[in-house]
Amino acid sequence: MTTQTVLAEATSVGGGEAVTFWILAPLALLGAIGMVWARNAVHSALWLVLTMLCLGVFYVLQAGPFIGMVQIIVYTGAIMMLFLFVLMLVGRDASDSLIETLRGQRTAAVVLALGFAGLVGTGLYRALDGVQAVGLDRANAEGNVQGIARLLFTKYVFAFELTSALLITAAVGAMVLAHVERRKEDRMDQIATMKARFRPGNYPGPKPGPGVFATSSSVATPARLPDGRLTERSIPEIMPVRELTAEETSLKGTERK
């Protein structure tokens, strides 16, 4: 398997590794470019999925099988799935328009992105300056997963817990914002619902929709039952019952001939 071979000859780039890289690297780039250029939001998400999958394989190639699989499971499998969920709810025809609604937004975005990249770059450079690389053999000495676990739960446990606290706060906040409280006594169980439905005097079937068999499409017009009677149950209680006069229902002469 690739992992073992790579682990064995981690110092030099093996043939398999090079072949995989040269196949997947263009694909990853293509995905990234496609993600930016795609008009349709779902297509954009799919291009991103392609890039993420390639990245996952790259991690595996770099003797980090755990992070590679987590990349695929968590990012591609769960987070992109959530993205897709939202995009599908928004609707399939939602493609972005090129009209700039906020003035100077693009310039500001470019400047901010450059600034952010510069910050991250310098931060990384300063953090890694003077670090002696021990090599993959030492890093993966007790196994890749075990090594990550040791680091996560000893040296970086505080940062790890802090991140998880942040995420939990965000999740709880979202739940509080979206939560609709229903009191327990307002809730009806299945038995109570069925009893109310079949109690004498209540019609258990669905209500006729307003405008069914009616002469007008107004919600204020009661539905007409098959035998010609009007039913008041088809309109909201708060609406007064009224019927249109012949003059109102007659053609106004504005219709297309």
Add this chain to the structure above:
Amino acid sequence: MNLYLAAQDPTLADFGKDPWWLVLIKIVFAFAFGLLATLLGVWFERRVVGRMAVRPGPNQVGPFGLLQTLADGLKMAFKEDILPKAADKVVYFFAPTISVICAVTALSVVPFGPKVSIFGHWTPLQVTDVSVAVLVLLACSSMGIYGIVLGGWASGSTYPLLGGLRSTAQMISYEVAMGLSIVAVFMTAGTMSTSGIVAAQGDGTQLTIAGQDIPAPGWYAILLLPSFIIFFIATVGETNRAPFDLPEAESELVAGFMTEYSSLKFALFMLSEYVSMVTMSAVTTTLFLGGWRAPWPITLWAGANSGWWPMLWFFGKVIALVFVFVWLRGTLPRLRYDQFMRFGWKVLLPINLVWILVLAGLRSIEDWQTKDRLVATGIGAGVLLLATLFWPSRKKEPAPPLQEQVNSRPHGSFPLPPMDLQVPPSPRTRRVVAEREPANVVAGPDSREV
């Protein structure tokens, strides 16, 4: 005997040494296994459900109706392939293939047996194994959902879209429960490689009952029973099988995500469903039922866990699990969507978390002295007892009736509108109804409206 067994056990170091033709043979075998399992699985399901419904099931094509699925598959291939006008063509085309590819790929890390000799090569009966093989399985199952979701979206109509949306939410919810129940397996086995997990389930403790040495099975289905149950439930949810087949609920969504699919593309979705059912059964077998290892009465025979025999035990366990899948479908009605979600998040997830906590506690006090262990368990039990005793009651005092509440308001409060307020009709509305005889309003039962 244990030494002999150890020689059969593949370890991670045994993989990646096969010549290319052997790898090819293994891959083709795993692929053919998936396809054959579909052919026989559909037949098996229809026959078993038929027996449960007291009817014979398909019995005309071939012996026992065995070729029925083949005939159906051929028929499906010759059907017209319909591409809806509103479909997103590329995504619509690729969605079924994503499903199938992911379902079949998962089979590559499933161990079918121990090391055997194939044309003089001493090799494990498993396509490959990596140190994170179980995560590969999880990744395959989570990527497979993309096929369903994208198929639903790309069809460009409402029912498939709803099916796809349901599938998304379902997968995210049940993947969590599934991952957590595998955590217990990792903790006990100490490895993520599938062959390692099978090996870890091999050595159970010896029980001596009435002078007989009976090895207690090291199956995680017994040691980690809650995890096993939750994992299997999540598996049913993940493969979209009844009673969790909400993405294709035919009573609500016609056929859900595959409503618009026809011909071979529909056949691919069918294929992926059955392959993933078999794959998931194989994964459950590997993780919880001892993989290819024989259960106790067979192990009395020394050669039970060597050579090609273990493949038989493996297939037996897989077929038993597939039968449970079919059994569930034949027995249980489909859940309502909100019930399904509540079950996943409010039942499976908390139980799983508590169970993992308990397991971690048990594992960490394993090496302690007996006295310390008793003290630790006692403290845990005491805290639990106190918590249940002094848990604040959620019952609230019943609110006084409305009239009482109104009367108890302080003097000079804001005036309340009458409780039975009716909005008077607008004076601008011509009151034609008033002149009509009030025949339309029936105050009593509306039973005549039927």
